[in-house]
Amino acid sequence: MTTNGAVLEVKNVSSGYGEVQILWDVSLNLERGKLTSLVGANGVGKTTLMRTVVGLLKPSKGQVNFNGSDITRISAHAKASQGLVLVPEGRQLFTDMTVFENLEMGAFTGRAKENYKQNLERVFEMFPRLKERRDQKSGTMSGGEQQMLAVARGLMAQPEVLMIDELSLGLAPFLVLDLFEILRRLKDEGLTMLLVEQNVQMALAVSDYAYVLNEGQVELEGPSREVAKNEDVRKAYLGI
Amino acid sequence: MEQLIASLADGLLLGFVYGLAAMGLTLIFGVMDVINLAHGPIIALGMFAMFFISGATGMGLNPYLALVIIAILGLLFGVCIYFIAVHRVLNAPHLSSLLSTFSVNMMIIGVGTAILTTTPRNLVFSIGSISLGPVTLLGTRLVAALIAILVAALLYLFLYRTQPGKAIRAVSNNRAAAELMGIPSTQTLALSFGIGTMLASIAGGLIATFFSFTILAGGVYELKSFVIVVLGGLGNPTGALLGGLILGGLEGIAPVFMPVSWVPVIEFVLFVVILMVRPTGLMGGGR
Ligand SMILES: Nc1ncnc2c1ncn2[C@@H]1O[C@H](COP(=O)(O)OP(=O)(O)O)[C@@H](O)[C@H]1O
Ligand SMILES: [Mg+2]
Numbered sequence: 249m250t251t252n253g254a255v256l257e258v259k260n261v262s263s264g265y266g267e268v269q270i271l272w273d274v275s276l277n278l279e280r281g282k283l284t285s286l287v288g289a290n291g292v293g294k295t296t297l298m299r300t301v302v303g304l305l306k307p308s309k310g311q312v313n314f315n316g317s318d319i320t321r322i323s324a325h326a327k328a329s330q331g332l333v334l335v336p337e338g339r340q341l342f343t344d345m346t347v348f349e350n351l352e353m354g355a356f357t358g359r360a361k362e363n364y365k366q367n368l369e370r371v372f373e374m375f376p377r378l379k380e381r382r383d384q385k386s387g388t389m390s391g392g393e394q395q396m397l398a399v400a401r402g403l404m405a406q407p408e409v410l411m412i413d414e415l416s417l418g419l420a421p422f423l424v425l426d427l428f429e430i431l432r433r434l435k436d437e438g439l440t441m442l443l444v445e446q447n448v449q450m451a452l453a454v455s456d457y458a459y460v461l462n463e464g465q466v467e468l469e470g471p472s473r474e475v476a477k478n479e480d481v482r483k484a485y486l487g488i
Numbered sequence: 489m490e491q492l493i494a495s496l497a498d499g500l501l502l503g504f505v506y507g508l509a510a511m512g513l514t515l516i517f518g519v520m521d522v523i524n525l526a527h528g529p530i531i532a533l534g535m536f537a538m539f540f541i542s543g544a545t546g547m548g549l550n551p552y553l554a555l556v557i558i559a560i561l562g563l564l565f566g567v568c569i570y571f572i573a574v575h576r577v578l579n580a581p582h583l584s585s586l587l588s589t590f591s592v593n594m595m596i597i598g599v600g601t602a603i604l605t606t607t608p609r610n611l612v613f614s615i616g617s618i619s620l621g622p623v624t625l626l627g628t629r630l631v632a633a634l635i636a637i638l639v640a641a642l643l644y645l646f647l648y649r650t651q652p653g654k655a656i657r658a659v660s661n662n663r664a665a666a667e668l669m670g671i672p673s674t675q676t677l678a679l680s681f682g683i684g685t686m687l688a689s690i691a692g693g694l695i696a697t698f699f700s701f702t703i704l705a706g707g708v709y710e711l712k713s714f715v716i717v718v719l720g721g722l723g724n725p726t727g728a729l730l731g732g733l734i735l736g737g738l739e740g741i742a743p744v745f746m747p748v749s750w751v752p753v754i755e756f757v758l759f760v761v762i763l764m765v766r767p768t769g770l771m772g773g774g775r
Contacts, residue, residue, distance in 0.1 A: 302668060303667075304667065304668070323667070323672075324667035325667045325670045325672045326670075328667070328668055329670045333668070333669075334668050336665065336668060340662055340664065340665040340668070342658045342665065343661060343662070345657060345658065345661060349654055349657075349658075352651075352654060353654060353658045353669050353671065356651075356669050356670045357669075357670035360670070401669065405669060
């Protein structure tokens with residue numbers, strides 16, 4: 249364990265795609281049991297950071313620590329089996345498989361299998377729609393239902409840290425409210441989360457701590473309430 | 489008329505075995521977008537494995553027991569081929585994987601020709617025949633067809649009812665998402681390749697129970713597999729069985745109306761027409 253109680257520490261990470269560097273020396277900590285949000289305009293590197301943390305991209309520099317041990321170089325599937333789980337941008341469901349099979353695949357790792365029954369009951373209770381549609385091919389569902397499934401699949405993995413990239417992108421307002429309600433509930437249950445969200449106002453309202461990313465660098469960080477009061481943030485993201 | 493029915497029945501029985509071989513090719517393509525050009529030589533190796541395990545000059549084991557061993561060897565061989573020749577070129581342009589599996593093809597044929605020569609071999613094996621009215625079915629072909637159906641059914645159950653089978657479908661559907669859910673995608677791909685070559689080698693082993701063969705014999709079946717895969721839809725294992733039946737049926741009927749040498753011509757005309765008219769295959773296709 250680290251002294252500051254951070255479950256996940258991203259230390260001076262630089263990353264990108266081939267020759268193109270996108271992230272420059274990014275550092276970020278997730279406190280246990282807290283909901284942290286990562287905000288910033290389109291294309292500043294939020295998704296790139298998520299992908300680097302979970303191991304789909306290899307950082308050119310820096311380190312990622314999970315529960316105090318260095319996990320920078322291990323593969324994405326090994327990170328998932330330690331409990332570091334990403335709900336990726338654009339849902340990335342197994343579109344040719346049924347809703348139920350998607351949930352089963354979410355519970356692929358050993359830690360997830362141990363809690364399979366409870367988790368399945370829990371996600372069906374959180375998202376009754378998914379229970380109704382359990383034998384439907386996931387690719388044929390509406391965007392909102394797909395997003396629910398993406399979150400549910402992530403929860404089936406028994407995450408210790410759940411990272412969600414663009415929770416509400418492209419969803420109808422009432423669905424956005426539902427999903428944020430779920431988020432609040434997960435937070436109350438003590439799950440550590442990192443939320444990337446283009447609805448900055450809602451993200452700052454629900455989270456404990458926030459990072460503002462700009463051009464691949466952390467521009468600002470602090471308790472969400474203070475970040476929400478920051479003049480620049482209000483101008484740039486809250487339209488005030 | 490009677491002759492027509494008899495040769496149609498015979499063709500259909502062979503069709504199941506062709507379909508099984510094609511299933512191996514299409515499974516690999518469906519999962520990892522690789523066209524395995526070593527498919528034919530692997531079929532031929534299945535034939536030789538049968539020859540050595542159950543032939544009179546070999547170990548003399550019952551051919552249908554030998555199939556179990558051939559299946560295991562085929563699986564292991566496929567996993568080796570995956571790590572040696574496929575894994576590193578998976579994300580490269582398609583030409584790379586074509587060239588690298590073609591190299592495997594050349595190596596098997598080269599080494600095989602040197603060691604086994606190209607003298608035709610055959611298994612002296614018969615389990616009689618049964619007559620249904622005008623139709624007489626050779627026992628070995630009937631059993632081969634039944635085994636092909638059984639293996640296809642097992643493949644289906646594996647892919648749709650078991651955890652590793654579903655993992656293969658997940659990786660095939662979205663590899664990055666599978667990794668995010670903790671599925672080791674590299675091992676899963678290796679397993680898929682192994683199963684693909686396993687199916688091809690089982691088909692080879694079955695064919696060896698009724699046809700003679702050389703190390704080059706796989707080429708013909710590889711071409712048939714391509715036709716079948718296009719008929720059934722690339723990447724669609726169930727379609728492959730149907731495609732096999734169509735091709736087998738055609739091979740059964742055509743010689744009644746024309747010289748046998750025209751059969752491959754008909755097959756490839758069909759191949760080209762399907763590609764032009766319905767490139768996703770008659771059954772829609774996996775992708
Ligand atoms: N696969 C990729 N290859 C090359 N560049 C990419 C790729 N994906 C994203 N980028 C670039 O990286 C930058 C950051 O993108 P991204 O991390 O998706 O931003 P965000 O999630 O904050 O909108 C963008 O300029 C984008 O064009
Ligand atoms: Mg993004």
